[in-house]
Amino acid sequence: MSVPPPDAITPESGEGPPGLYVHIPFCRSKCGYCAFTSYPCLPAPPADYLAACAQEASRIAASDWVQARQFATLFIGGGTPTIYAGEQLAGLIRELLARFAFVPDAEITVEANPNTVTREKLAQLRAAGVNRLSVGVQSFSDRLLSAIGRSHTQAEALAAIQAARAAGFENLNLDLIYGLPGQTLADLRESLTIAVDFSPEHLALYELMVEPGTPLAREVEEGRVTLPDDDAMAEMESKAQELLAGAGYQRYEIANFARPGCECRHNLNYWHNGSYVGLGAAAVSCLSGLRLKSVADPTRYAELVGKGEPPYVEAESLGLHARFRETVIMGLRLLEGVSLAELEARFGLTPRGYYGTTVERLVERGLLILNDDSMRLSEQALPVAHQVLAELV
Numbered sequence: 001m002s003v004p005p006p007d008a009i010t011p012e013s014g015e016g017p018p019g020l021y022v023h024i025p026f027c028r029s030k031c032g033y034c035a036f037t038s039y040p041c042l043p044a045p046p047a048d049y050l051a052a053c054a055q056e057a058s059r060i061a062a063s064d065w066v067q068a069r070q071f072a073t074l075f076i077g078g079g080t081p082t083i084y085a086g087e088q089l090a091g092l093i094r095e096l097l098a099r100f101a102f103v104p105d106a107e108i109t110v111e112a113n114p115n116t117v118t119r120e121k122l123a124q125l126r127a128a129g130v131n132r133l134s135v136g137v138q139s140f141s142d143r144l145l146s147a148i149g150r151s152h153t154q155a156e157a158l159a160a161i162q163a164a165r166a167a168g169f170e171n172l173n174l175d176l177i178y179g180l181p182g183q184t185l186a187d188l189r190e191s192l193t194i195a196v197d198f199s200p201e202h203l204a205l206y207e208l209m210v211e212p213g214t215p216l217a218r219e220v221e222e223g224r225v226t227l228p229d230d231d232a233m234a235e236m237e238s239k240a241q242e243l244l245a246g247a248g249y250q251r252y253e254i255a256n257f258a259r260p261g262c263e264c265r266h267n268l269n270y271w272h273n274g275s276y277v278g279l280g281a282a283a284v285s286c287l288s289g290l291r292l293k294s295v296a297d298p299t300r301y302a303e304l305v306g307k308g309e310p311p312y313v314e315a316e317s318l319g320l321h322a323r324f325r326e327t328v329i330m331g332l333r334l335l336e337g338v339s340l341a342e343l344e345a346r347f348g349l350t351p352r353g354y355y356g357t358t359v360e361r362l363v364e365r366g367l368l369i370l371n372d373d374s375m376r377l378s379e380q381a382l383p384v385a386h387q388v389l390a391e392l393v
């Protein structure tokens with residue numbers, strides 16, 4: 001597919017330094033609720049995939065767009081990046097850190113699943129420059145882990161967190177999910193209490209989404225699985241917020257909590273609708289309004305990159321209004337909301353002027369708070385954020 005080269009993109013005013021993302025689309029097995037691009041691959045993931053990522057990195061890194069910028073973050077996500085051997089993954093990270101210019105205190109994150117890490121592997125990643133680890137715990141209950149088809153156990157999650165601390169990770173995120181089949185408030189409280197006992201710097205607490213086409217969606221349709229009802233979900237959400245606030249975590253995004261100063265910088269760039277380069281199968285890049293999406297099949301991805309061809313299957317140049325709407329919607333996920341001065345500087349538009357009565361109605365219903373400096377979701381809007389944001393698409 002023919003796309004404009006990144007060199008042709010003009011930087012948009014007001015954008016911060018970009019982030020770099022690498023997608024590793026392999027896991028030990030497929031979880032029942034998963035709609036991410038990931039493929040089960042035992043006994044080992046393909047080595048040539050990492051070579052293809054490195055090759056694509058070298059092509060993009062040579063472009064004028066990248067050469068003119070310093071990157072603030074690197075995030076290796078998946079899938080399960082730690083399905084690779086420590087030295088394989090560390091090799092790719094060293095290569096990326098050498099090819100791209102990064103700010104001196106760049107945030108370098110790797111996502112890990114509990115049954116794919118050892119202290120040695122994590123020490124290899126730490127030595128390669130990784131300074132933040134994000135562990136996909138999801139729950140500390142073996143019953144609930146098994147209900148959603150996770151391949152790890154509570155004991156493995158506990159061991160992974162201990163190994164991360166022992167390997168020197170001082171910036172640790174734990175991912176948890178609420179709204180699991182059969183989950184009670186007491187279950188969630190127990191998982192949060194165990195998580196908080198480890199004093200992670202960051203906690204992500206996602207609501208379980210039933211994605212069409214997943215085994216979980218079929219189980220729900222056929223009545224084989226019961227999910228917590230709306231009242232139970234609202235109670236879990238509010239009690240979780242209370243428990244985490246009491247433990248010193250600030251909710252700064254709908255699903256994300258951090259100790260002060262430990263917010264995830266890579267994701268903040270997404271929520272500010274900044275630019276980012278995505279490498280790997282199914283990865284998305286957004287280069288000052290040019291959105292590129294790579295082919296999802298990792299074998300095809302490696303073939304295209306091997307032939308020196310761009311691996312993109314979609315390319316879209318977003319107009320000013322589309323970028324403005326996206327920036328509003330992404331920014332409203334943050335509890336601080338969107339800065340009106342920043343919106344005006346980047347797009348020459350204001351929410352009131354652009355959305356007119358739609359915004360006025362949301363303000364009147366108490367769902368949006370609009371003042372001279374910012375627009376944000378009210379506390380009452382947080383549990384129904386998806387519906388509110390849908391009105392501003």
Ligand code: SF4
Nearest residue numbers: 027030031034038079
């Ligand atoms: S570990 Fe994550 S990416 Fe992999 S199958 Fe499970 S939910 Fe999907």
